[in-house]
Amino acid sequence: MNEWNNLDKLSSYQDLQKAGRVDLTKVMAGQEGSDRVGKYQAPMAAGLRFNYAAKQVDDDILKGLCKLAEEAQLASKFEELYNGAVINTGEKRLVLHHLTRGQLGGTVNADGKDKRAFYTEQQEKIAAFAKKVHNGEILNEKGEKFTTVVQIGIGGSDLGPRAMYLALENWARKNNTCLMEAKFISNVDPDDAANVLAGIDPSRTIFILVSKSGTTLETLTNESFVKDALKNAGLDASKHMIAVTSETSPLAGNSDYLAAFFMDDYIGGRYSSTSSVGGAVLSLAFGPEVFARFLKGAAEADKLSAGTDPMQNAAMLDALIGVYERNVLGYPATAVLPYSQALSRFPAHLQQLDMESNGKSVNRRGEPVDYPTGPIIFGEPGTNGQHSFYQLLHQGTDIIPLQFIGFVNSQAETDVTIQGSTSQQKLCANVAAQIMAFACGKQDENRNKNFAGNRPSSIIIGDKLTPEALGALLSHYENKVMFQGFLWNLNSFDQEGVQLGKVLAKRVLAHETDGALKAFSDLLKI
Numbered sequence: 001m002n003e004w005n006n007l008d009k010l011s012s013y014q015d016l017q018k019a020g021r022v023d024l025t026k027v028m029a030g031q032e033g034s035d036r037v038g039k040y041q042a043p044m045a046a047g048l049r050f051n052y053a054a055k056q057v058d059d060d061i062l063k064g065l066c067k068l069a070e071e072a073q074l075a076s077k078f079e080e081l082y083n084g085a086v087i088n089t090g091e092k093r094l095v096l097h098h099l100t101r102g103q104l105g106g107t108v109n110a111d112g113k114d115k116r117a118f119y120t121e122q123q124e125k126i127a128a129f130a131k132k133v134h135n136g137e138i139l140n141e142k143g144e145k146f147t148t149v150v151q152i153g154i155g156g157s158d159l160g161p162r163a164m165y166l167a168l169e170n171w172a173r174k175n176n177t178c179l180m181e182a183k184f185i186s187n188v189d190p191d192d193a194a195n196v197l198a199g200i201d202p203s204r205t206i207f208i209l210v211s212k213s214g215t216t217l218e219t220l221t222n223e224s225f226v227k228d229a230l231k232n233a234g235l236d237a238s239k240h241m242i243a244v245t246s247e248t249s250p251l252a253g254n255s256d257y258l259a260a261f262f263m264d265d266y267i268g269g270r271y272s273s274t275s276s277v278g279g280a281v282l283s284l285a286f287g288p289e290v291f292a293r294f295l296k297g298a299a300e301a302d303k304l305s306a307g308t309d310p311m312q313n314a315a316m317l318d319a320l321i322g323v324y325e326r327n328v329l330g331y332p333a334t335a336v337l338p339y340s341q342a343l344s345r346f347p348a349h350l351q352q353l354d355m356e357s358n359g360k361s362v363n364r365r366g367e368p369v370d371y372p373t374g375p376i377i378f379g380e381p382g383t384n385g386q387h388s389f390y391q392l393l394h395q396g397t398d399i400i401p402l403q404f405i406g407f408v409n410s411q412a413e414t415d416v417t418i419q420g421s422t423s424q425q426k427l428c429a430n431v432a433a434q435i436m437a438f439a440c441g442k443q444d445e446n447r448n449k450n451f452a453g454n455r456p457s458s459i460i461i462g463d464k465l466t467p468e469a470l471g472a473l474l475s476h477y478e479n480k481v482m483f484q485g486f487l488w489n490l491n492s493f494d495q496e497g498v499q500l501g502k503v504l505a506k507r508v509l510a511h512e513t514d515g516a517l518k519a520f521s522d523l524l525k526i
């Protein structure tokens with residue numbers, strides 16, 4: 001039986017507070033530094049590796065973190081989760097996104113259904129639908145093939161699928177599996193929908209309305225926007241729209257859609273990329289086989305995350321080091337820096353995944369916690385970020401732990417050699433250089449040119465960003481966030497913090513305001 005205790009009650013955590021600190025300017029220099037690079041790495045799925053040589057850890061701290069993992073019962077809490085316990089205590093729900101891509105543990109029944117069978121059935125339905133669209137069994141009113149797919153959704157119904165699509169677009173082109181172009185409408189700003197609609201031929205487009213709740217204001221507004229545009233183009237919206245929602249949502253019984261696919265309340269929006277939410281757009285864009293390969297990578301990573309030894313469980317180890325940085329070293333933020341243009345929206349997805357999950361100040365029982373929880377997450381692809389906010393990362397007054405991601409090979413494999421090196425080599429040279437610059441710094445008599453160093457980073461390294469590698473990467477972060485939630489004793493699966501603003505916006509629109517809210521509404525001419 002697991003015990004759900006606050007982090008500061010754990011003796012292994014108290015021991016870590018008292019332990020010595022690692023100075024990266026010393027341990028990353030010379031032979032010791034190169035030994036650390038070989039030694040401090042953990043295997044990940046799909047051939048990825050988690051290298052934490054440039055984190056502020058040594059053998060003693062790692063031992064302390066392993067004790068913390070054991071005392072916090074991380075492995076058995078994950079086991080409890082995937083076997084169908086009510087881990088989402090706020091909403092009294094099971095947490096089942098792992099079942100969308102594999103089967104850890106026993107069969108989970110809920111609402112009178114075998115949940116794994118339910119998610120698989122939805123994936124098979126999506127695959128059959130996508131095949132019909134691709135082979136021309138499903139055509140538009142004029143008998144033409146659909147060429148484009150537009151996803152309408154927001155938050156978890158947008159960020160993950162969009163990031164995954166962008167991550168595989170180049171790879172799919174190179175591998176001749178780019179079957180339809182995908183675009184996304186999320187913001188209620190009318191310029192978002194207008195811009196997407198201006199760049200497509202609506203008569204050749206399938207729109208996927210994605211909303212688990214079926215009540216999200218932005219998404220329903222954008223649906224009306226698109227339906228209006230279809231009507232104005234003389235098109236029948238019901239022949240162009242499909243829905244992804246839960247069976248209990250107001251959208252479920254609606255006959256206005258060409259097809260409907262389902263997920264349920266046991267899969268949080270930000271954890272839904274491997275469910276029908278990501279499945280529909282990715283299967284239409286790249287084919288169901290590519291989506292299956294993505295799921296395979298995620299399932300393989302989940303299996304590794306179920307391991308009990310943190311030194312062989314990269315997601316757990318990454319989580320432990322992150323909590324050490326947040327709670328022992330006191331760092332406020334984490335930057336995610338993929339040296340891969342394909343991962344341009346991956347940090348945005350991780351922002352929701354991490355900050356909506358662990359941006360909490362009460363524990364699973366609703367009691368205030370006395371320690372910092374989720375850090376601020378931000379990031380941009382390298383090398384673009386280097387020419388933007390790295391100044392603060394190198395010389396600012398806050399130390400921001402960094403998470404680099406890099407691949408040995410590009411996806412498109414089109415390159416050029418200039419001044420003796422390819423673009424890919426330049427990209428990789430930059431990430432290696434950054435790790436060392438952050439760790440060791442550079443002394444200079446001119447204080448303005450001095451780099452203090454001792455700024456920690458890790459790197460996930462892969463050969464190439466394939467569908468399997470992407471699935472593994474996604475699962476790694478989902479499981480890392482989950483383990484951190486366990487360590488902080490949070491419920492990482494609800495998001496009450498997004499409600500208040502929604503309620504007030506409704507009041508503004510209904511003109512039921514007074515005081516400063518009314519004054520702001522007047523300023524904005526609502």
Ligand SMILES: O=P(O)(O)OC[C@H]1O[C@](O)(CO)[C@@H](O)[C@@H]1O
Pocket residue numbers: 154155156157210211212213214215216219268269270356495498
């Ligand atoms: O899929 P839905 O129900 O439209 O919700 C969209 C998003 O809104 C949120 O509830 C936050 O406002 C997210 O958690 C979710 O991903």
